[in-house]
Amino acid sequence: MRKIVTVVLCALLSIAQVWAQNRTITGKVTDQKTGQALVGVTVSASGTNALTDESGNYRISVGASAKSITFMFVGYDRIELPIRGNVVNATLNPETKSLEEVVVTGYSRERKTQFAGAASVISAKAVETVPVGSFDQALQGRAPGMLVNSGSGQPGTSPTIRIRGVQSIQGAGAQPLYIIDGVPTNESDFATFNPNDFESLTVLKDASAAALYGARGGTGVIVITTKRGKAGATNFQYRTQVGFTQRPSFERLNLMNTREMLAYEERARITGTPGWTYSALNPVNLGGISDAREKQILDSISAIDMNFAEIMYRQGLSQSHELNMSGGNEKTRFYLSGSYFDQEGIDLGSSLKRYTTRFNVDHTNNKLTVGLNSTIGYSIGRYSEGEQLGNSPLNPFQMTYRAKTYENPFNPDGSLRFGASTSLNLRQVANLLERIQNAQLTRRQIKINAGLNLAYKILPSLTFKNVFGIDVSSDQSSRYINPNSFVGSLQQFQSGLASEGQRTISQFINTTSLVYSKRFASIHEVEAGAYFEAVRGYNKTLGFTLFNLDPRLSETGQGAGPLPVGAGQATYPQNASSAKSQFGIRSFFGTLRYTYDNKYTLTGNVRRDGTSRIVSPENREITTWSAGAIWNALQEKFLANQKLFTDLKVRVSYGIVPNIGSIPTAGYGNGVSFGGITNYQGPQQPVFGTTTYAGSTITGQAPTSPGNPNLRIETIRKWNFGVEFAVWQNRARFTVDYYRNRTVDLFVNQPLSATTGFGTLAINAGVMSNKGFEFTANVDVIKQKDFNLNISANHSINNNTIEDLGLVNEYLLGTFLIKKGLPYGSHFTYNYLGVDPTNGRPIYETLDGKTTNSLAGAGQFAKFGTFLPKHQGGLNLEISYKAITISALFSYQFDVIRYNNIRSWITRGIPGYQAAVRGSRELLTGQWTKPGDVTRIQASTFDRGFTSDDLEDAKFLRFRNLNISYQIPAIKLGNGTNLIKGARFYVQAQNLAVWSPWRGLDPEDDNNISLNEYPNPKMFVAGLDINF
């Protein structure tokens, strides 16, 4: 084979020689660090290419006018050397800052000097080895303008990511588009990806690159590339981690202990509670029990003081193992990996197990390059079933602070004391624990993400390329409640429950392109591309729920027969449901880039999408475009003599990007969690919903929505201005970006006249803006051979404003007020002013600025702020001394206000709450009891309600990650061969500490309110990576 290549090469060379008076240059290319010869390096000069052979030698014929030779090799910095004589040897530096020099847009790789957009490149180091089930959990604080907030500590749960603010009311939750090696995927499947396979993550924030993706890029794009093999020696790596997850501290809640609670119950005379029922002060003598007996009961209750945090949480173990292998030669390169990840959550029932493999291969044969990137994963997520129940005494995350500590859930023999619970004989925690033991919620996912790339160089300047991608997830979810249990006996038909669902979400993409790239007269560089793309999505879900399980057959729905019915009652069929949905997008797009003399670059792209997600034929063809310019200032002659800057680039971009996430969709479920699929067009169609109607064999139908036949997509007009500069020999690098995003045709809920028969209709009438700054700084404070200190920081500011709502003045959306001039997510509630010291009544502000004691007379205001932080950022320190490296990441957010509903419950101070909810110690000292008391909490005879008092500053500074590693050098055997090429040992901690004025468990959340969330755990691991 090699012979053939050589022959072909020689033939090509000889042909070339006929064309002009050429000379032949030879040389050797080596790795600067190791000195090893590099095989397969592309050597080019004056339009001719050659490759280095097995010894790193090359031979190239160049034109008489050629002045320099360029050397390019995957994984190494590209260099250009002047031709002096006939021998040019080169030493290549492994890519160090190469990630920062290249922006991967998913359709192309752009040099930073030619990229006019705003993109943040995150090295895979940020997600590699971080022990989180869904790698996006590790992105907080890593990129400016990207808000990453986790709403659940369940292993494998994806956080909510918002790039440059919320850009839509209707589509406020729309997540960025994720592209892995050119193939789109869903963030909900990240639990089944191995982030150690990733090479880089690029966040595309402005219009210039996101517009390439058309309407799907409206809320930003995160482009992920995976690791590829390098020509040269085959490298084996074994990576392993062991560690544990740990629950957060509940000290912040300052909860009462049993004695305090009993005293409080007595003081507030809370009917039904032991503290009051058995109190000597209580005139009612319960069931004729003597006072002495009551005291005895009270004494024995006082002695019980359970620590529910210890009972309901655990220290979860985690471990992972991975073997990967990479290598190849000049024609074929590969990267293979297989991994196993296992993490127990801090909740008793939750865990994530994941198995993945990856196979990436690239093969080059002259003009043809073929590559396959593929991963197959299988994960088993066991979910905290209680978390799914939300506001319930069966939710452990609620009961941790809610349950009364005088409930001993255990019998003397250690078994659970479950059964019917009363306020004097509490069995809530026992019932909860019994449910955890007997109820399961599991998602088993098979995930495939694969892309076949094919590139053919028709001409040196013209490349045909095709990418065909498949992304499929198959979720088998099941919820099972054991019929042989107390909780099973509480289900409908008193004998357990088995729900099973199957969902398949698949997407196929095919992108065909022709790209022309040429340099003219050595100063004009042009690249133009024409693309055709088709995306097709198919979703299918089905599921059933069985009751009345056969208790003899464990963990199966087998034996669940027809349901028994009473005489004269309607029959209850066993439940089953199914649904399917699909969408298609057909797109044409073109890109153009022109660079003059490496100084000025102009870029532009335009894309036309036709999407089935919009019903109206007039509006379903959507155009996206963007234009940008970048000035590489240091190439200017007049700046050639300045010494301050070593890099200075100024860039601007503008584009119009529609946001498919704004289009209202509905969903279909299958009766089990994780069974939902999207109903893409539902809300646009005039729809008849089915209603059961007993009077006819034909089920009833009633119009449920008038539909919106004129619906257009929301469009975001995005401006971005950026400056990048470096000083101190590139040791201090900075970027500043200013952006202005203006969403037009914003969907607004416009109320309809009731005479239409419908309530409201979302119409394109509003305008919303997001304006902000982003800063990054990266400074090599110390840069010595053995001692390095790098500090990198980013900060971003986002100002969201609803600019216009068309004909609508304002409307309520959940607990928010949507109103012109306010930011999205503005809390709308009563203003609590405190307690009247004379009578203990709550005081509120009225709409006309006066005060009142009654909630009914109080006004509601929107002046308390929003749950979306205005400021956020991250700070990363990295110190290395010889073989030891310490890196620490801090993230922070401020100017953010959230509801602390937990605090509302534990400091409500009225019998209705404190009869069933363990209180905060604040009730003991901070509640009004007699005239003259100046307190925050009103007398227990009045309810202050849910008001501004429950809004809290949720700013925080979090010690997100600490990693200490030791690089172990190569270990050689006696005969000089390597036992190992090297290894790295590290210890790592995630979510180490958080500083915040927030008086709840965790100020960080993905929504406006905290009540029943699975708290984010702390994680500690030790790891070892060995290279063979």
Place this chain on the structure above:
Amino acid sequence: MKKYILSSLALVTLAFSSCKKEFLDTYPTTSVAAADALASTSNAIAALNGIHRIMYVQYDAQGQAGEGSNNIFRDLMGEDIVYPLANGSTGLIGWMRWQTHRNVNAGDLRYLYRFYYRLISNANVLINNIDGVPGPEADKKIVKGQALAYRGWAHFQLVQLWGKRYVAGAPNTQPGVPLLLTNTLEGQPRATVEEVYTQINKDLDEALTLLTGYTRAGTAAKSNFNVNVVHGIKARVALTQQNWELAATSAIAARNGFTLMSNAQYLSGFNDISNPEWIWGSRQIDDHNTFFYSYFAYISANFNSTVLRTQPRAINANLWDAIPATDIRKQCWDRTGATVPIPPGGARVPYQNKKFLAKSSSLSVGDVPYMRAAEMFLIEAEARARQGQNLAAQTALFTLMRNRNASYTQSTSTGQTLIDEILFNRRVELWGEGFRFTDLKRLNLPMSRAGIPNHLVALTQVTTVPTGDIQWEFLFPQDEMNANKAIVQNPL
């Protein structure tokens, strides 16, 4: 070889990316798009069944369960339903205090207004599209006839509440309610009361023509409109328009084929559509449980809700005292409350209601009565009496009363005395079925609770409302005023 690979890949690409139109046409699979909703008469019947269903589903808040709840609202505004306990539940008390219908932000008011227009909107879909639907002509007539009846009836209910009363012989150019004859998303202005009544009668007459020959079938047959129901509505409309002759003849036509119920049935709870006297009602099965929303959750004697436990419904003591002891209807209320099948923990009060019974204390389900033959006898009697046809009036009244009270002898009264006797029996017969407010308004009588001993002024707050007061007109909800610029509010 490479060429083959390339060209075959290109083919795959083309096939996959083919630009066929269907590529972009993917419709949802469960909801029924409007086009499909009326693709056949069978589908149209489904849409009609949908309207039957929305007569009694639960809406935004408890106490809002369709027409049954609306009947409660209207009766609470009269004198005859009493909240007997000062510290009991004050659920729906805004209606009793004449506040809810005058509070533009009241949820009940908004619901009530939307409810009728939702029916009209649903009916219009059928009325305006059914002619083009493939299917048997006979089915189309049934669907269209019923939809027209719904539209006429719903406009009638609206105009009685929001418009000033109809005065026979006057031009009746006072503003009524928006008249919706097509499906539109634009808010419509108010038509005059005369225009609304003209359209109501037109719809009802057309419905009569279309429904002639239609026989209702099935257990829920009486949820459907047939000629009897439409005649009955015509009788009500004519009575309101003081068109006595038409009222009488329509009432006779409406009860044609229906017999009065037995005395035993009279005490069985007014919750069974198979009762021979019921002409029109909603059939509600257990699966359609409307929980704490339903009619029976707010009017029955036995359902276990806080509202009914702590504030049992009672009858105007004066009205009850005036019922002869031999009248079976007297037993629908208990002077002491001792025999009432109260829910666990429920209160017992004087003059306590036991006319209405939910299926059980834990199941608020029950069929909801909208039209009974008894009402038709009363309409006939009243209309004849007003025409001066005393004998015809006495006879009609006698037919009903002989059934209710075996000792009843035919009335010999005439003139106003006869009319008063008829109206007294109308109040007794139709207690809780939603007629009192509209009766007072059509008759231009004041509402007066003065002298009714068991009404608690602390609860009712309002004792009298004189005739001609602006409070007889409901206000348009603020949401409607905001969204529909064409609406003019009633005097505030």
